[in-house]
């Protein structure tokens with residue numbers, strides 16, 4: 001019997017590839033977003049021999065481009081999606097319990113304004129129902145504030161329009177970190193996840209799916225993986241794989257794009273996350289987070305490349321107009337946008353419904369070949385989606401089991417007891433880091449990014465002549481390479497540390513040292529360094545330079561006619 005391979009290191013890829021080629025798995029998952037990661041943990045913790053392949057980096061699809069809320073979705077109540085609100089509402093509390101540092105209670109403010117989506121009475125009733133459906137505990141239940149009170153707490157709101165304010169609770173997360181923690185946890189149950197490995201073709205025996213031909217994008221190897229069941233959790237790419245399987249019939253995906261813009265917190269200094277009205281009848285969020293405040297999202301039909309989704313000048317104009325309307329004194333300009341991200345919702349098409357009206361419910365497709373695909377859904381509901389898929393897999397494999405255990409599996413190695421212990425830990429880090437020239441911001445950042453694994457990073461802080469920021473980044477890189485499968489500059493700066501979005505200026509300060517360390521870890525040639533730098537610059541440009549506007553629905557219909 002093979003020894004369990006539980007090391008999750010970027011230096012260990014060839015061992016992982018050898019193992020993927022040599023064994024037959026109970027389950028192979030294609031797609032390393034939050035859905036695939038959740039399925040991997042559920043399956044592996046039920047004892048299934050599980051593999052997962054991701055064509056780019058883990059969480060590089062929609063799962064690093066969301067609004068980053070673990071939420072019940074107040075707006076779905078407006079669409080009377082009671083079941084969805086109840087399930088995601090209950091899941092919020094479970095995910096918070098599994099990783100209190102990654103699902104952080106966040107007081108949200110819903111301003112009630114003249115002519116807005118919600119009147120005071122409807123909002124009060126809606127949020128009461130919302131709190132009830134989500135089983136919200138007493139401390140976190142909604143509170144209604146007068147306009148004067150709401151203004152005292154958020155003075156940037158429009159005094160002329162404000163009628164009242166409702167404070168309620170949601171949870172803030174980091175979607176990419178949540179995905180990585182799920183994958184790391186699945187690995188401790190002997191799952192075998194590999195990034196930069198693309199499913200190119202399916203392998204059949206007697207018309208039944210038995211494996212996948214893959215391509216390793218890092219060193220150009222082609223190899224095959226055998227499995228008894230194959231699940232495609234490829235989000236926006238689900239229909240592409242159904243097409244390869246020749247099973248793209250019936251319901252199809254409808255891609256809508258969502259953009260978020262990032263501003264320095266000093267330019268949009270909010271205390272609370274605010275869910276505010278846009279003049280066109282939609283509602284969007286402004287969410288303060290450490291050094292920045294981000295604003296989003298848009299929701300527009302999307303018809304272009306799934307592999308290169310960026311914000312356009314129209315998206316920027318729309319969001320700036322919306323935010324300047326809600327907070328009239330701030331007057332934000334395009335040059336104030338520090339960074340941005342754009343992601344695709346893999347929704348299920350419904351005839352005659354607009355982007356914002358489409359249901360966010362997930363859906364499972366079963367193909368005659370045996371391929372199972374899952375799409376739709378929300379980050380918040382990843383655990384229930386995984387449970388439904390793995391229930392189906394074990395049933396088809398003829399395995400009797402006791403069902404999912406993931407509501408009890410903490411997501412980090414050294415889990416926090418509760419949110420109070422998160423705050424106590426952060427306080428302890430503040431004291432510890434101040435001796436090393438780092439600030440309270442870094443204590444908050446390390447706690448909410450790595451949980452108590454931050455101890456491993458702090459132990460590694462080099463005591464060289466580096467600046468404190470460089471020393472910290474180098475210690476984080478060591479952790480990322482040895483514990484989180486970092487192999488590319490972009491893995492580190494985008495998905496593991498979130499710096500491209502939340503601290504873009506730091507990239508300039510630390511990148512030379514990071515490149516040097518990566519060169520040592522991976523023996524990069526000068527040519528590889530150039531390629532890595534070029535890719536990072538491309539990603540920075542995509543986040544900061546806004547493209548021409550996209551194909552409209554009308555142009556798309558004309559082109560496809």
Ligand code: FAD
Pocket residue numbers: 030031032033034035036053054055056057058059060061062063064065066067068069070071197198199200233234235236237241256257258259297343344345375376377378379380381
């Ligand atoms: P993805 O994250 O896209 O993962 C699919 C993966 O499959 C990708 O990484 C891709 O590279 C990989 N892949 C594709 N083809 C192949 C192949 N051939 N071989 C190998 N790998 C392949 N939900 C919430 O709960 N809260 C929110 O606040 C929220 N906000 C959102 C805001 C926006 C703008 C958007 C777009 C979505 C939001 N959502 C939110 C929804 C949530 O983000 C998504 O439901 C979720 O991230 C989808 O995850 P996924 O794993 O299904 O897809």
